[in-house]
Amino acid sequence: MSIRVGPGDLAKYPFLNEAGEYLRQSGFGWDELEKPEMKEIIDTAASRIAAGTAGQVNDSLERYEKEILVFLVSLILVKSISIEPVLKKYSLSEARRAEKFLTEDLKKQTDPQKRALFAKIFEDLFSLKIDVAENGRLFKVKVTDYLRRSSHFHEQEWRMINRLVSRGFVFLDADEVVRLVRNELAILIHDRVAKMNIPQMPAAIRQKADELRAELAPKVQYRAQAVTEYPPCIKHALEVMGRAENLPHSARVMLATYLLAVGKPVDEVVEVFKNAPDFNEKITRYQVEHLAGTKGSRVKYSVPSCDKLRTENLCFATGDCAGIINPMQFGRKRA
Amino acid sequence: MNDKNQEIVRGAFREYYFKHSSQVEMPQDIAHREFGYMHLAAGMTRHLSFKSRGEVMAGLVREVPSDVYCSNAIYRFPTLPMNEKQWQGADLIFDIDGKDLDLPCVPSHTYRVCASCKHVSPPSEKEYACLSCASKKAEHVSIPCSRCIDGSKKEAKRLIDFLIEDLGINKSSIRLYFSGNNGFHFHIDDESYRPLDSPARSDLVGYLSGIGLMAESIGVRKSPGSDLAFVKFPKGGLDYGWRKKIADRLKIDATSAIKLSNRIKEKGFSAFKSEVDSMAREAGVRIDPQVTTDVHRVFRMPGTLNSKSGLTKKRCDIDQIDSFDPFQEACLLGDSKIKVHLKTPVKFSLKGESFRISKESAELPAFAAVYLICKGLADAS
Ligand code: SF4
Ligand SMILES: [Zn+2]
Ligand SMILES: [Zn+2]
Numbered sequence: 216m217s218i219r220v221g222p223g224d225l226a227k228y229p230f231l232n233e234a235g236e237y238l239r240q241s242g243f244g245w246d247e248l249e250k251p252e253m254k255e256i257i258d259t260a261a262s263r264i265a266a267g268t269a270g271q272v273n274d275s276l277e278r279y280e281k282e283i284l285v286f287l288v289s290l291i292l293v294k295s296i297s298i299e300p301v302l303k304k305y306s307l308s309e310a311r312r313a314e315k316f317l318t319e320d321l322k323k324q325t326d327p328q329k330r331a332l333f334a335k336i337f338e339d340l341f342s343l344k345i346d347v348a349e350n351g352r353l354f355k356v357k358v359t360d361y362l363r364r365s366s367h368f369h370e371q372e373w374r375m376i377n378r379l380v381s382r383g384f385v386f387l388d389a390d391e392v393v394r395l396v397r398n399e400l401a402i403l404i405h406d407r408v409a410k411m412n413i414p415q416m417p418a419a420i421r422q423k424a425d426e427l428r429a430e431l432a433p434k435v436q437y438r439a440q441a442v443t444e445y446p447p448c449i450k451h452a453l454e455v456m457g458r459a460e461n462l463p464h465s466a467r468v469m470l471a472t473y474l475l476a477v478g479k480p481v482d483e484v485v486e487v488f489k490n491a492p493d494f495n496e497k498i499t500r501y502q503v504e505h506l507a508g509t510k511g512s513r514v515k516y517s518v519p520s521c522d523k524l525r526t527e528n529l530c531f532a533t534g535d536c537a538g539i540i541n542p543m544q545f546g547r548k549r550a
Numbered sequence: 551m552n553d554k555n556q557e558i559v560r561g562a563f564r565e566y567y568f569k570h571s572s573q574v575e576m577p578q579d580i581a582h583r584e585f586g587y588m589h590l591a592a593g594m595t596r597h598l599s600f601k602s603r604g605e606v607m608a609g610l611v612r613e614v615p616s617d618v619y620c621s622n623a624i625y626r627f628p629t630l631p632m633n634e635k636q637w638q639g640a641d642l643i644f645d646i647d648g649k650d651l652d653l654p655c656v657p658s659h660t661y662r663v664c665a666s667c668k669h670v671s672p673p674s675e676k677e678y679a680c681l682s683c684a685s686k687k688a689e690h691v692s693i694p695c696s697r698c699i700d701g702s703k704k705e706a707k708r709l710i711d712f713l714i715e716d717l718g719i720n721k722s723s724i725r726l727y728f729s730g731n732n733g734f735h736f737h738i739d740d741e742s743y744r745p746l747d748s749p750a751r752s753d754l755v756g757y758l759s760g761i762g763l764m765a766e767s768i769g770v771r772k773s774p775g776s777d778l779a780f781v782k783f784p785k786g787g788l789d790y791g792w793r794k795k796i797a798d799r800l801k802i803d804a805t806s807a808i809k810l811s812n813r814i815k816e817k818g819f820s821a822f823k824s825e826v827d828s829m830a831r832e833a834g835v836r837i838d839p840q841v842t843t844d845v846h847r848v849f850r851m852p853g854t855l856n857s858k859s860g861l862t863k864k865r866c867d868i869d870q871i872d873s874f875d876p877f878q879e880a881c882l883l884g885d886s887k888i889k890v891h892l893k894t895p896v897k898f899s900l901k902g903e904s905f906r907i908s909k910e911s912a913e914l915p916a917f918a919a920v921y922l923i924c925k926g927l928a929d930a931s
Contacts, residue, residue, distance in 0.1 A: 353786055357742065358717050359745075359746060362746055362751075362754060363745070366747070371762060372766065374757070375754065375756070375757040376757045376763050377762070379784065380716050380790065380791035381718075381790035383719070
């Protein structure tokens with residue numbers, strides 16, 4: 216049985232090799248990007264990148280000819296903007312978008328041809344073999360394929376013991392199958408951009424990329440602009456952690472909120488506490504996620520003020536602390 | 551171990567590696583494994599590498615290590631330091647140790663070696679105090695009994711069942727060994743497990759040990775704001791894996807949603823949750839999580855001797871596990887007579903012979919003398 220990828224599929228999954236094939240067959244060349252009618256494509260691509268960088272997921276679907284071009288132009292734009300956090304966020308938003316379509320499509324799959332197509336997508340892109348379970352309602356993946364991915368998820372429900380397992384297979388529904396490859400999808404798009412090699416950038420693209428860079432750089436680089444020096448209170452807490460000594464709860468809250476506020480991802484923050492004598496990865500992760508506002512109350516906690524820290528005996532002020540009321544201001548005013 | 555003891559053990563071990571070299575099993579990809587020796591005198595050598603069976607055997611007869619280990623991992627450069635070895639994958643392994651099973655027979659065959667004066671006290675129900683210096687600190691030495699072995703066998707059989715029924719591993723890919731002292735080792739020949747990293751193996755260990763099972767995974771969810779729950783069985787049913795194990799224990803099937811709801815109503819959701827959790831731990835296998843999770847470990851090599859006993863890490867056919875008697879089949883040292891000085895009265899069985907010795911000195915066949923010397927309960931005299 217030959218597997219046909221239809222135009223509708225390409226619109227949703229423009230990262231498939233078949234999309235490139237389609238472009239090649241239609242005789243598309245780089246110089247075409249200079250044509251005035253491309254402006255609409257370039258603008259759409261630019262707005263998707265901006266939205267992606269802001270953490271939004273676009274799920275509108277245009278004609279496939281347009282979608283394929285928008286995707287291609289987006290990749291080129293992101294490449295020439297060449298700011299890593301923009302690329303990361305954009306890749307993630309594309310992955311989320313595809314994830315949504317994949318889930319919908321998998322859910323309504325009864326036609327064996329279509330099923331075969333999805334099996335092919337998963338195998339080609341993620342070397343993941345999926346099969347429809349005997350009862351026709353669930354999908355099955357090999358235990359080892361499952362473990363390789365699920366072990367990087369933190370939710371308890373993804374531990375294999377909470378899955379239906381039989382004879383070497385883990386049984387999953389459509390949402391779960393797609394969730395399993397979500398990160399790989401983002402990496403795939405990220406790598407595609409990273410490896411892209413554009414001989415000569417068309418002027419229209421270069422101009423748009425310059426605009427976007429100017430617009431997006433301050434948004435993502437505000438945090439990336441690394442705090443070259445930590446304030447004394449934070450330094451002290453880090454040193455205590457480094458010596459694997461105990462740190463009071465209030466100091467842990469200060470350290471975690473501060474590190475989160477300067478843009479450290481949850482994983483890295485959890486890592487910082489690894490030395491603590493009573494370290495329990497699960498609990499620490501929960502607490503850090505709670506402070507980050509991704510768990511529990513969904514309120515993001517801010518860094519305590521210097522006043523507060525002084526009353527808690529966590530302040531170790533030096534001359535450089537003059538005139539600031541929150542550790543977050545440390546080092547910012549002098550520039 | 552003192553010089554005299556070392557000399558006796560070395561002689562017996564060398565003879566074994568000479569006469570029983572066919573017992574020693576080579577790993578696949580031998581040239582890409584890291585080997586390690588524990589020395590009779592003390593200390594360990596790691597990062598060794600051999601290209602062939604001949605090289606391995608020559609090393610064993612020449613060095614006569616007290617214990618021989620081989621990595622379950624495959625490395626590009628096995629002799630380089632750990633961070634330069636280039637890890638390429640690792641076989642899946644499991645360790646079931648009788649001493650982790652909390653068996654009731656253990657105190658009846660546990661000898662205590664005083665931490666300060668080294669005096670050995672025989673097994674006793676009473677609270678320990680050294681009979682010679684009254685110190686309360688001691689090292690425990692166990693002479694496992696057949697109930698210990700039965701306990702480990704029960705775990706091993708449970709693990710085999712999980713491996714075949716749940717993980718779909720071929721029976722022929724499961725190699726089972728008596729550890730050489732008081733437990734069993736598993737080596738799994740299934741290449742699809744080789745690439746798994748530590749977190750993935752740790753998830754697998756959780757699965758096998760019954761740790762982390764949520765009531766939700768059998769379809770029981772807490773009702774918000776109360777200690778009640780509602781029951782909606784999962785799409786995939788309750789017929790396989792952990793869902794089946796728990797359903798069987800709760801005596802429910804896919805038609806018992808109402809029965810289960812009522813049951814939870816009586817005790818409340820939290821109580822039900824902890825009941826499910828302890829059922830799962832109970833039904834899980836007691837494996838050493840470190841051994842399976844650590845992908846850079848060296849693991850006792852099949853067919854080599856264990857210096858805790860002088861017994862062999864001996865292959866056991868999984869269809870014959872019930873009749874397997876390690877004190878008979880894994881006891882392969884010679885029987886030339888050796889004089890020993892006993893530090894305590896002892897009783898044990900080896901090679902079908904029962905020993906019950908209360909004299910201070912005795913002449914014993916080498917396998918029995920080495921057994922006691924390895925246990926630290928006798929000295930060569
Ligand atoms: S003044 Fe603020 S930043 Fe400086 S040490 Fe005190 S608490 Fe930390
Ligand atoms: Zn003593
Ligand atoms: Zn026992």
